[in-house]
Amino acid sequence: MSAARAMSEGFGKAESGAQLLARLEGRSSLRNLEPYLFADEGFPMHGDVIEFHGPEGSGKTEMLYHLITRCILPKSGGGLEVEVMFIDTDYHFDVLRLVTILEHRLPQSTEETIKLCLGRLFLVNCNSSTQLLLTLYSLENMFCTRPSLCLLILDSISAFYWIDRSNGGENYNMQELNMKKCVKFLEKLVREHLLAVFATTQTIMQKSSSSAESSFSLKHQCEAEVDYRPYLCKSWQQLVTHRIFFSKKCHSSNSKGFSIVSCHVKRNHVVKCSFSVAECGVQF
């Protein structure tokens, strides 16, 4: 009784020493999350912000399902047994598809084990960039109190782009204001709670052929090859540590229908690979 009261009293105050230790040491490692995707270290480090960029139908959401299953499966099933927070901004998430993939990965799965895995996933739907910002603020508490919640997925962070542009009027700063605030708070969350963030952005602009823009985009060797034209605010471009470009091969003769080009933004290191999507999910 008194312990419960003590816990509820300490809720609003600064964190205690025990909580601090739990926060720093308790963040589970994301080692072996997916070696194919990460050029350098082989696993995402806490503090990495990874952007998935590609046109529709190029496999970004399937790759996210693959990463989620790798995280939420129990260690006995080959997973990392960590918790995942998924922010869905365009009603894209299909939990039944996730369950199909889980059932394929866990051969002797029962309803109970599936639900145990799903218990490690948290899903939020956001309807506007303002709601996204406020939701990030309210999720801070969850990151504080759950040391095994170390992965944050945003699908997709570019969903409000046109609506924000229209609401902001003629002024670019007003248009990007909400997104800048989101990015600033995201950076604080990542830094203080040692998260890894995966965010998808959609290819909604055609690659510019004008010389002024191409000199910016050719800064990175990988960006010259792919259909990439950055349109989100500068603070987001600067927050991203890895950029992974997805594309779909049309009428490919081999079975691997999707390809990715993975770039480490600061070291300019590029890795390419391809994958196919089957009923059991992504296969490299």
Next chain:
Amino acid sequence: MVILHAGLCPGLTAEMIQLLKANGIQTVVDFISSDLEEVAQKCSLSYKALVAVRRVLLAQFSAFPINGADLYEELKSSMAILSTGSKSLDKLLDSGLYTGEVLELMGAPGSGKTQVCLSIAASVSHSLKQNVLFIDSTGGFTASRLLQLVQSRTEEEEEQVVCSVGPVKLLVVDSVSAVVCPLLGGRQSEGLALMMQLARELKTLAREFGLATVVTNHVTRDSSSGHLKPALGRSWSFVPSTRVLLESSQGAWGKASTQRIASLRKSPRQPTGIQVELDIGGYEALEERPGASGEEL
């Protein structure tokens, strides 16, 4: 952008709002993103009261996370798959229209989009006894054709004309490009913003009310590859979760034919490229007429 006003939440008094406004805090976002200790000092308000207001505002305006297991339980009971009435089309769509998702039918003018929509509507309202909301923006909806389709399914007049009150399970929008295309183009982004708002509404309706949604769209040719792609641009292309292309069959040179080929272009659960043949002129479901394929049975 919600502006702070008295009565927005318990504990937020008019005096508080005046003091906050004097220090540059006017909206909910301003309040939540500010450092409350600083604000308590500058506005000489109680820190505890500010923290309480912040908690209530966050609960009111942010979205709540739901646990994956709870979501699964909810969806298992509320999700349904509506058969389109045509075995070939069902095969293409992995047994039918899934509630909570948007299907896009794309095709050139005359490729049969409206006919397929009418046939699906007739089938869902008669065989599945579910309510259908058909939004027609092109004037292509003909009641007589719908009557033909319904009459072919049942002889009894009573069954044909049944008024029912109840929730809608299928939403058909024919066509969405007819209303959105005039808004696009030009340098302003308002058209695109309106289109994305519309897309958001469609998906919200589908998810929150458990509707299956079908929209129709035109096609354009891709300038580099020459392939057919859906109209309305890249931003719209992310919206539907399933996409089917309707085309006329190759064989009917010079002759008006009711044969069509439907191919799967995008699907969250099936490999793309599957094709089936449909007959849109029949009175029955969209099946190919027996013997029309020329094979010996």
